[in-house]
Amino acid sequence: MNIKIKRLLVFIVLISSQHICAQTQTRAGFLPSINYNHKINKLYELNFKLESRHFVFEDNASQSSNFEYNYSLSDVSALIGRKVGLNSKVVLGFLTRIEPEAVSFRTIQQFIFQTKIDNFRVAHRIATDQTFSSNESTEFRLRYRLSAEIPLSGLKVDVKEFYFKFNTEALNSIQDNAYDLELRAVPNIGYVINERHKIELGLDNRFVSFIDNQTRITSWITINWFL
């Protein structure tokens, strides 16, 4: 890479980070999930997911840090996937978000394809979703997620072996004609318990509101159970 471009990138990162630090609101919590996958036949499969958010820490630049437990919400989703190629599928579904005082609904459309680079399995997910709620305008999102799995022993991940998984995602959203960008980076350590069950522990970092200069960083400790 050209040295000038490198310097420019470093400069942008430094400026951005100073900018973010000056404005940032940080929150942290737990994000446990259960993910059930059921193969119907050669072409179709179902996916059900239950996920909930629990905040335990909040730090606003203008206020003091605060450790306090707060249940935030639960998401319940149901998706149906259809294989459209050897390593690709189209997925449709919906999600219900249950908050203490509100319920919202989301329709989801995804295209997922997998590639393999040596020992790495990589999945690409291009998705759109629309969130409907009674007290807010509909939010439209376009998102791209890259997930990479690296076996920690051997050439591929087998039963009773650990793996490292890294997800990174960019989410573009439009609501009330206002555009926003969210970035996510999620490193995970996973373990294959048996042919059916996997468990993952990770850190889901979300950088919200990049565009409107009120960046929030939310870090979740994630515990995912795939069955």
Place this chain on the structure above:
Amino acid sequence: MKTASIIISVGFLLLFPFISKAQHKYEREFRIKSETIPQSAKEFIDSISADSKIKWYKEISLNDITLEAKFKYNKKKFSVEFDTLGKLQDVEFVIKKREISPAIYNKIKSKLDSIYQKWKFQKIQIHYSGKSSHIVDAIRKNEPSDSIKIAYEIVLKGKNLEDTQLYEITFNEQGELKNILLIIQDKADHLEY
């Protein structure tokens, strides 16, 4: 060859449905230290003078335990398999389509055309088996002699009436079909959802 943990052997299912009976073949491999490798296996690998670091693996299947060395030589990816006592079993390395002689390639192609509506190579490996010294000579000269046995192992994406699947297909030196395996890909729900 070692891309899937479970391979269901369908033998000649696609050619002779009446004789086929699916068999399950489990493979699991993990990295091992070179200190645990028998001297004879290490000496064989040393005689090739690999261009890269040598990575050793132990591979466990239902019937067998083997040791495998993986490395690069002459810009090719090699995999050398030994039994647990260090006796050479075979050598395989990745080749390009154009490295198969046109006559053999045409035979392979017409056989694949007769099996699949559409197909595409994912990986081609050539296998050498025979006397160790002859195999080393063949690797160094980049040309097999008549004294070693050759086979082509092809991983391909094949489309038939039902759907598209990944297959591992073996052809002998003459381009005759020897075996077809259906590769069952590992679950990827944790990457997709």
